[in-house]
Each structure stands twice: as structure tokens, then as C-alpha cells.
Amino acid sequence: xxxRCLENKTENVERLIQECVGRSHSKRWIAEKTERLRELMEGxxxxxxxxxxxxxxxxxxxxxxxxxxxxxxxxxxxxxxxMELPEVGLVKSIPGxxxxxxxxxxxxxxxxxxxxxxxxxxAYAGLxxxxxxxxxxxxxxxxxxxRGSKRLRRALYLAVQCGIRKADNRRLKEYYxxxxxxxxxxxxxxxxxxxxxxxxxxxILKKGEPYTH
Numbered sequence: 001x002x003x004r005c006l007e008n009k010t011e012n013v014e015r016l017i018q019e020c021v022g023r024s025h026s027k028r029w030i031a032e033k034t035e036r037l038r039e040l041m042e043g044x045x046x047x048x049x050x051x052x053x054x055x056x057x058x059x060x061x062x063x064x065x066x067x068x069x070x071x072x073x074x075x076x077x078x079x080x081x082x083m084e085l086p087e088v089g090l091v092k093s094i095p096g097x098x099x100x101x102x103x104x105x106x107x108x109x110x111x112x113x114x115x116x117x118x119x120x121x122x123a124y125a126g127l128x129x130x131x132x133x134x135x136x137x138x139x140x141x142x143x144x145x146x147r148g149s150k151r152l153r154r155a156l157y158l159a160v161q162c163g164i165r166k167a168d169n170r171r172l173k174e175y176y177x178x179x180x181x182x183x184x185x186x187x188x189x190x191x192x193x194x195x196x197x198x199x200x201x202x203x204i205l206k207k208g209e210p211y212t213h
Contacts (some may be wrong), residue, residue, distance in 0.1 A: 047100075048091070062072050073126055074115060078102065079103065083103075087106045087205060087209075088103050088106050090106040090209070091105050091204070094159070094169065095172075097163070101155050104155040105152065105155055105159070108152035109121070109152065112201075114208055115202065117202075118199045118203070124149070124151070125148045125152045125156065127191060127194055127198065128195075157194055157196060159194075159197060160176075164193065172193055175196060176193050179192055179193075
């Protein structure tokens with residue numbers, strides 16, 4: 001895509017973008033990016049530039065493409081190594097959690113035995129609500145503390161969204177629907193689902209047994 005744009009070969013731009021992103025983005029998103037790319041190319045073609053500038057930019061694009069290739073190779077190696085870990089297989093048994101998310105969760109969590117209970121793990125992830133005390137008065141905030149691992153929280157959020165989007169994780173979807181019917185805001189419910197999901201992760205890792213539906 002980058003090389004073709006540099007050479008001003010932008011026929012079938014929309015099809016090229018579709019091939020690059022697959023099903024990860026909507027048709028509307030692809031159409032917006034196609035229009036934006038065409039606008040940028042029109043501006044690029046109107047600019048005056050020397051041959052040396054074009055050659056230098058082409059060289060940078062070649063380097064960038066090579067870096068992308070090396071990064072993809074490294075990611076494939078990491079995924080292959082992660083699939084050999086029994087913990088990844090256990091977490092992957094939870095509906096809605098694929099190989100990459102399972103590997104990310106295990107990498108951030110480490111050995112589950114280091115946590116005394118699920119609550120301690122929830123606190124590590126920063127998904128526990130903040131508590132404020134003043135004299136005899138104690139109030140609990142609905143906001144999470146966010147003290148722990150950002151990457152673990154992000155992986156859990158994505159796992160929740162995957163689990164409830166197509167109802168892949170029936171138990172989680174039922175819990176989500178129940179909380180939404182109670183009038184809870186979307187973000188609050190997703191955090192609650194991430195908290196619940198982390199309890200499931202902790203349980204299967206401690207027991208060493210796959211998730212049961």
C-alpha cells in the first residue's frame with residue numbers, strides 16, 4: 001500500500017484497504033479512510049518535490065516494510081512459544097479469548113500462585129474500586145483504581161467485548177445483560193465483567209483445569 005501510494009498507483013484503493021484490515025473494521029471506516037487517502041494523495045501530487053526527495057522517501061518506505069516483515073516474524077515466533085505454555089491453553093479455554101489475548105493475560109499475570117486469592121489479583125489488575133475513609137464515614141467510588149497493569153486491563157476489556165459481542169461466553173453475556181437491565185452504564189458493566197472474568201482466570205489457573213461452560 002505504501003509503495004503504491006508513493007508511485008501514485010492508487011487504483012482500487014478501497015479494495016487494497018479492505019485486504020489490509022480484513023474484517024477488523026466496518027465498511028464505513030474503510031470508506032472514510034479511502035476518501036482521506038485520496039485527499040492526501042491529491043495534496044501530495046500538487047506539491048513540488050525534487051527527485052532526491054522522492055528517492056529518499058522511497059528508501060524509507062522500503063525500510064519500514066522490512067521492519068514490518070521482521071516484526072511479523074517475531075510475533076509469529078512469540079505466538080508459537082506462547083502456545084506451548086499450559087497456562088495459555090487453560091486461559092484460551094474461556095470462550096471469547098483467543099491465542100493472543102490468552103498469551104497477553106498470562107504474560108502480565110505471571111504465576112497465579114503468587115496471589116493469595118482472586119481479590120488480590122483484581123487489585124493487581126487495578127480493577128478494584130477506590131475506597132475513601134474520613135472518620136466514621138466510608139464511601140466507595142465506582143471508579144477503578146487503575147494502579148496495576150494497563151496491558152492486563154486492556155486484554156481483559158478486549159476479552160469481555162469478544163465474549164459478549166456474539167454471546168460466545170454465555171455466562172458472561174448473561175451477567176452483562178443482567179447489569180444493563182439494572183440500568184448500569186456500559187463502561188461500568190464492562191469493568192464489572194472484566195472483574196468477573198479475572199476471577200474465572202484465577203480459578204482455572206489455580207485448579208489447572210479448563211473453563212467449564
